[in-house]
Amino acid sequence: MDQALVIGGTRFIGRHTVEEFLDHDYDVAIFNRGNHENPFDATDRVEHVQGDRTDDAALEAARDAVDPDVVIDCVAYHPRDVRAATDIFADVDAYVYVSSGASYGKEEVPKRESETPLEPWPGDDSDESAQTYGKRKAEGDRAVFAAAEDGVNAMAVRPTVVYGPHDYTExxxxxxxxxxxxxxxxxxxxxxxLWQFAYVEDVASALRIVAERGEAGEAYNVGDRHxxxxxxxxxxxxxxxxxxxxxxxxxxxxxxxxxxxxxxxxxxxxxPHLLSTAKLHDLGWDSTPxxxxxxxxxxxxxxxxxxxxxxxxxxxxxxxxxxxx
Structure with missing residues (x-):
């Protein structure tokens, strides 16, 4: 049985991702600060490693404690987070970064992974405002691509706006x-x-499918097919x-x-914000009606x-x- 480590894992996308991997017979561990209620407390199949993902030593300790085959990074909000994680988890079978459809820097319909330009990077990794969210996610994508060039099996998944059970954004x-x-x-x-949405369980299944079948250095859009x-x-x-x-x-x-x-x-x-999902669909993914x-x-x-x-x-x-x- 493979071991998955979900960075995050208790609130929304991460919570459903844990359930997705459990449903597909993975052992699962979560790594987070423990600031939110853990819905998996009573589940002996979900190990909890507590720590701050911005602390490299804590990430390294989680790696050593869990020895994951797959890492799903749900809470990388700055490029430096992705650079550190792809270095620390360089030897795993798959590292999947949860990026965003906001990383695209041009209004095209639809936006395609290999064609639509990404947001430019202004070089300021300290800005946490909503205005820089897409730029930070795009630079995280570039960190994934750079890691793949160095031999890391790193990939990105770009959801559009996500809805579904336990959506704390409201x-x-x-x-x-x-x-x-x-x-x-x-x-x-x-x-x-027109703003394409993505059902949270479909995002979770996309993360697993990309981890299992995706290609290093590639990004995959995810959103409802309608x-x-x-x-x-x-x-x-x-x-x-x-x-x-x-x-x-x-x-x-x-x-x-x-x-x-x-x-x-x-x-x-x-x-209009519409992402082409053909590339993900080619891996065998489909969206829920x-x-x-x-x-x-x-x-x-x-x-x-x-x-x-x-x-x-x-x-x-x-x-x-x-x-x-």
Whole structure:
């Protein structure tokens, strides 16, 4: 039985990745600081090694304690994290870096791994702002490519925005909570915002498949094979919740009358964001049907206390617009 080490492993993508590897008969260890509840405490198949991933000595100690065949790096947010990890885990069978669709630096439809340019690197590894997230992820990709040139079996997986059970970001929960509560929902940009999403379990399966079948020095996009607009997502969620919801599309001018902007709403994007997943599909991966993914997402959301209230406009503000129309 192979041994997998998941750096992270308790919150969202990492949590589902641990379950994916367990389901495919791996022994699994997680490495993190222990700052979040560990859902695998009662599972004797998941070893927990505590430490800070930015501490090279702690990473080396985790390597020596676990002796992994596969390393999945879910929490590398700076290029220096990837450079250190690909050095420390240079001898493993596969090192897979969780990158992002935000690493692409050109608006193309779709974005392709071997064609679309990456974000440029400004050279500042200390900036942790959202504005540099894509640039930091792109430079992490380049660190993977450089490691592969040195003989490390390192690869990158680039998810677009991820949704599913246990999503602590609450961006998707914003829409789930409103659709589950109200009959009329304001959708910005006339509902035509196109931002491809990725179901979290499909991201987890992509990480395993790339570890098992991917090619060193390559990056693989992951996202749902069908990409609805934001307005269509509202309809899909309403169907999954069995809720009679009317989506009210609102242009930028209409929103401005209520002192709102399209960007105030989570998961809105003014440019289409679509990733080609053909390369990953060629490895044998496929995405979960959205109806199935939404049923699991809705069930877990309803059992949680997440509302996404802090992620977008409150009902009082959107009521101004709904009253006007």
């Amino acid at each position: 961006r998707f929960d914003y829409w789930l909570a409103r659709i589950d509560t109200y009959d009329r929902i304001v959708v910005p940009g006339d509902g035509l915002s 990409a609805p607009t934001l307005g269509q997502w509202v309809e899909l969620i309403a169907d999954a919740m069995d809720r009679p919801v009317h989506a009210v599309g609102a242009s930028a001018n209409e929103l401005a009358a209520a002192v709102l902007a399209p960007e105030d709403f989570p998961l809105y994007r003014d440019q 959205q109806e199935e993914a939404l049923q699991a997402t809705v069930e877990e959301h309803r059992a949680s206390d997440r509302t996404g209230a802090d992620e977008g406009p409150d009902r009082e503000r959107t009521d101004v617009l709904l009253d006007a129309v």
